[in-house]
Amino acid sequence: MRAFDYIPAKTVDEAVALLAEKGDQAKPLSGGTDLIVMVREGRRQLDLMVDVKDIPETNVLSYSQETGLHLGAAVPCYQIYADDEISAAYPGLADAAKIIGGTAIQGRASVGGNLCNASPAADTIPPLIVLEAVCVIAGPNGTRDVPAEQFCTGPGQTVLENGEFLVSFKIPAPKNNSSSYYLRFIPRNEMDIAVVGAGASVVLDTEKTSFVSARIGLAAVAPTPLFAEEASASLAGREVSDEAVNAAAEAARHIARPISDMRGTIEQRVHLVEVLTRRALNGAIHRVKES
Amino acid sequence: MASWGEAHETRLIGKRIPRLSGADKVSGKAKYTFDINRPGMLYGRILRSRVAHATITAIDLSGAEALSGVKAVIPLIEPGKRLRYEGQEIAAVAAITDDIAKDAVRLIQYEIEELPFVVDVEEAMDESAPQIRDDWHRNQSQPGNDERGNLEAGFAEAAVEVEATYSAPVQTHVCLETHGHVAEWDGDNLTVWASTQAVFGTRRDFAQHFKIPEDKVRIITEHMGGGFGSKFSPGVEGRAAAELSRKAGAPVKLMLTRKDEHLVAGNRPSMTQRVRAGATNDGRLIAYDLRGYGTGGISGGASFTGPYVYEVPNVRTEKFAVAINAGSERAMRAPGHPQGEFAMDSLMDELAEKLGMDPLEFRRINDPSEIRQAEYTLGAKEIGWHRRNEVPGGGKGVKKRGIGMGSGLWGGGGHAGTQARVTIHADGTVEAVTGTQDLGTGIRTVIAIIVAEEFGLQPQDISVKIGDSGPGLPSGGSGGSTTTPSVAPVVKTAATAAKEKLFERIAPQFETEPEDLRAADGKVYAASDPTKSVSWKGAAGHLGMETISGNGAWHDGLSEPGAAGTQFAEVEVDTETGEVKVIKIAAIQDCGLVMNRLTCESQINGGVIMGLGYALLENRIMDPLTGYMINPNLEDYKIVGAMEVPEIKSIAFDTDRKVTGVGEPATIPTAGAIANAVYNAIGVRIRDLPITADKILNALAENAAASG
Numbered sequence: 001m002r003a004f005d006y007i008p009a010k011t012v013d014e015a016v017a018l019l020a021e022k023g024d025q026a027k028p029l030s031g032g033t034d035l036i037v038m039v040r041e042g043r044r045q046l047d048l049m050v051d052v053k054d055i056p057e058t059n060v061l062s063y064s065q066e067t068g069l070h071l072g073a074a075v076p077c078y079q080i081y082a083d084d085e086i087s088a089a090y091p092g093l094a095d096a097a098k099i100i101g102g103t104a105i106q107g108r109a110s111v112g113g114n115l116c117n118a119s120p121a122a123d124t125i126p127p128l129i130v131l132e133a134v135c136v137i138a139g140p141n142g143t144r145d146v147p148a149e150q151f152c153t154g155p156g157q158t159v160l161e162n163g164e165f166l167v168s169f170k171i172p173a174p175k176n177n178s179s180s181y182y183l184r185f186i187p188r189n190e191m192d193i194a195v196v197g198a199g200a201s202v203v204l205d206t207e208k209t210s211f212v213s214a215r216i217g218l219a220a221v222a223p224t225p226l227f228a229e230e231a232s233a234s235l236a237g238r239e240v241s242d243e244a245v246n247a248a249a250e251a252a253r254h255i256a257r258p259i260s261d262m263r264g265t266i267e268q269r270v271h272l273v274e275v276l277t278r279r280a281l282n283g284a285i286h287r288v289k290e291s
Numbered sequence: 292m293a294s295w296g297e298a299h300e301t302r303l304i305g306k307r308i309p310r311l312s313g314a315d316k317v318s319g320k321a322k323y324t325f326d327i328n329r330p331g332m333l334y335g336r337i338l339r340s341r342v343a344h345a346t347i348t349a350i351d352l353s354g355a356e357a358l359s360g361v362k363a364v365i366p367l368i369e370p371g372k373r374l375r376y377e378g379q380e381i382a383a384v385a386a387i388t389d390d391i392a393k394d395a396v397r398l399i400q401y402e403i404e405e406l407p408f409v410v411d412v413e414e415a416m417d418e419s420a421p422q423i424r425d426d427w428h429r430n431q432s433q434p435g436n437d438e439r440g441n442l443e444a445g446f447a448e449a450a451v452e453v454e455a456t457y458s459a460p461v462q463t464h465v466c467l468e469t470h471g472h473v474a475e476w477d478g479d480n481l482t483v484w485a486s487t488q489a490v491f492g493t494r495r496d497f498a499q500h501f502k503i504p505e506d507k508v509r510i511i512t513e514h515m516g517g518g519f520g521s522k523f524s525p526g527v528e529g530r531a532a533a534e535l536s537r538k539a540g541a542p543v544k545l546m547l548t549r550k551d552e553h554l555v556a557g558n559r560p561s562m563t564q565r566v567r568a569g570a571t572n573d574g575r576l577i578a579y580d581l582r583g584y585g586t587g588g589i590s591g592g593a594s595f596t597g598p599y600v601y602e603v604p605n606v607r608t609e610k611f612a613v614a615i616n617a618g619s620e621r622a623m624r625a626p627g628h629p630q631g632e633f634a635m636d637s638l639m640d641e642l643a644e645k646l647g648m649d650p651l652e653f654r655r656i657n658d659p660s661e662i663r664q665a666e667y668t669l670g671a672k673e674i675g676w677h678r679r680n681e682v683p684g685g686g687k688g689v690k691k692r693g694i695g696m697g698s699g700l701w702g703g704g705g706h707a708g709t710q711a712r713v714t715i716h717a718d719g720t721v722e723a724v725t726g727t728q729d730l731g732t733g734i735r736t737v738i739a740i741i742v743a744e745e746f747g748l749q750p751q752d753i754s755v756k757i758g759d760s761g762p763g764l765p766s767g768g769s770g771g772s773t774t775t776p777s778v779a780p781v782v783k784t785a786a787t788a789a790k791e792k793l794f795e796r797i798a799p800q801f802e803t804e805p806e807d808l809r810a811a812d813g814k815v816y817a818a819s820d821p822t823k824s825v826s827w828k829g830a831a832g833h834l835g836m837e838t839i840s841g842n843g844a845w846h847d848g849l850s851e852p853g854a855a856g857t858q859f860a861e862v863e864v865d866t867e868t869g870e871v872k873v874i875k876i877a878a879i880q881d882c883g884l885v886m887n888r889l890t891c892e893s894q895i896n897g898g899v900i901m902g903l904g905y906a907l908l909e910n911r912i913m914d915p916l917t918g919y920m921i922n923p924n925l926e927d928y929k930i931v932g933a934m935e936v937p938e939i940k941s942i943a944f945d946t947d948r949k950v951t952g953v954g955e956p957a958t959i960p961t962a963g964a965i966a967n968a969v970y971n972a973i974g975v976r977i978r979d980l981p982i983t984a985d986k987i988l989n990a991l992a993e994n995a996a997a998s999g
Contacts, residue, residue, distance in 0.1 A: 185868050185984070187983065187984065188908070188934065188935055189934035190933075192929075193926070262922060262927060263927075267985075268869075268984070271988060275868055
């Protein structure tokens, strides 16, 4: 392991200045559950780690029914699922936060880091996509907002430029009669990487019999997590029924372009997209009806 | 004639006694080799081959030697020799920190001429494959052949036949504590803290390697984190640790990494078999013809059992090993048996179905073991055998349940070679000393139980000293499930001898004969007059300045081989995702006399859990393009985690009053039982382990396509 510098930044500006100076030889450190492992194994070489988890803006966790959720990029997973109000408002995000690693990892790993690591199989990204999360990015030219589905550009690749880092997420307040759901398929029951992950959010009408809108997000079936736009749009205005859900699941299946690797084959993953999308949609619908 | 006595007479033997080291282990107080730190200790690391096959032409250690903090560097292979698998040892370093040792490894320069390699078993048998063993033809060992009865006549008599190919991948041991040693020299004396399952065997190995007398070597294994057959000798890494230590003049700790462990520390060979078998209308197995092979990497030793458990009169088998460029196999928990069991019990179910017979009934007809016959009854009741699907796959809904079974047999039994001493001190303390080792099975507690039973004390009253060759009381390696049956008789006779000596010494104080004295409930008393009674401590106090020791001797009548077992599994298969969830395993395991029911059940649980991993998860994956193992970690090499563990009903099946051993047999029947349960659930058979979700989805899809 090559020696590198470690600097804990106290402010957004300080972090940006440090990151900008070292360019691609610098990385922000949040929970470190991916970055430290990569550096230790020699998969990532760095001159500088800028610890961003002491910065107030990356630690914000505030929710209101009016403005929605403001989630700092360094907030660890457990703080999300341990908060009853946030879990109730964004159950799909809590589903994902609960299954990343084990309890110890969840005390460290952040949703922001999960997104920035840009694994195609990242569990929190489909929920971020279906919950219409907006990523707040700070950089040398100030801040900019990027929708979650546009943040990843390839495996391990993101829209972040040199000197930029993810500060927080803004997630809109849940609409009436809405809910969300995330699930994945793994060979074991915990501590595994998704073979396929599927998230869904639905907004139903006041009778809870028709879709107002829906969003479907997928993981591990393409170089980046996907927003299944057409499949999502197909549900708007339709009656809540097995036919509608199955058709959307079938449509989601068509955008999957997975690879075969030791975790799963192309055929298996394409098949699972349909199964898991259906289950995610039904899970979200069930939650609306229960509420 | 020594005996263990009748069950109703024993106070501790066969009861549920918590492990004496349990609290130390769960609190982190127990010191494993990994935890040993010596003053001035250095850290060892090994440079390993990054290619699957090459000739090494030059090694230059100077770069590593020049690094500040490096205290010793040694080559582990001579130029001109071949590197025959990824991970093979090239050189080793010792440095003042682990990080410096890692850096030093990278500074060692070496040159290689790469050679063609093969890591795929089928490919290795092809004429065009590189020949990686000079002594074998087409990378295949001389087959072992067996023939009995008249195969042709047998098949002529058969009413039904099944012909199928079954296979299982290479499984690695995954000892939670990796292999490793801390070696320290004091003049010509070598002390090694070793994670070993053979304290005295390891002592001999080091003595022979360094050409020093055995009594100059001391091996210490206070606690160790699993061996499963892979830790019988120091290996290259242990000898390297001791050599580095001698060269550096300082203690050296050298533990393998998890990746090293997968690559070089042994594995269970793969198995592929083509088998044709027949049965008569009345359900008798009548003919069995098998050709099969497996790979133990670069070494041989890839055989497996078959036919297995059930009797077949007409048999022909041909089994051979295939060499590939991968690390060598080592004995792994019931070598050869889980492979054979999976195939045999799958075959039994396939034959039973063709006969239209209940698979349990079919087994009953062909199983010669009376013990297993009784276990079948118990197991069928435990799992609710009557609930299984009459028509495989006949259940309703997305998630389908099924029930299956499998069987196993194992040797176990004890052998001579252990020496033990039980000492009674005047303050009443009792020491039991022998050179065995507790590789996690609980022998420490068993020894305490035996002595405490004899003396009328509690297990925690006995100071058990094992895992150290220092006292010079040898015992054998912990292999073949022979530890308890080998150690228990000797400890028993040592305790009896010590007690007899004590009684002889103190009988005058009781004004009676030694034969009249008894030890029970923490007291010594006269049988003829129980009012003549003193506490154990009071009795021992009569020794004054003396101590009393009893030496044990091997005794044939206290242990015997032969462990019969059966397991029943219930599974639930999600037919949309292919996920298999094991709901329950009922494991009925005969292991002779149960010494400690709690640790015995724990052994059965462990065997089931490991067998479940073999059935559903574990698979060493080799990349044919690079020759690398691509999952040499615990992220992608999947073992069972807590969430996969089903309800396990472990029943130690008491059969007689002799000790047999239980470590290995309980892992044998699991894979076959689960495979048969999966078939019963979905009506499609997976003949290739592990039974993964994608195999199930493919099989279901093929089945659906076939039935139109």
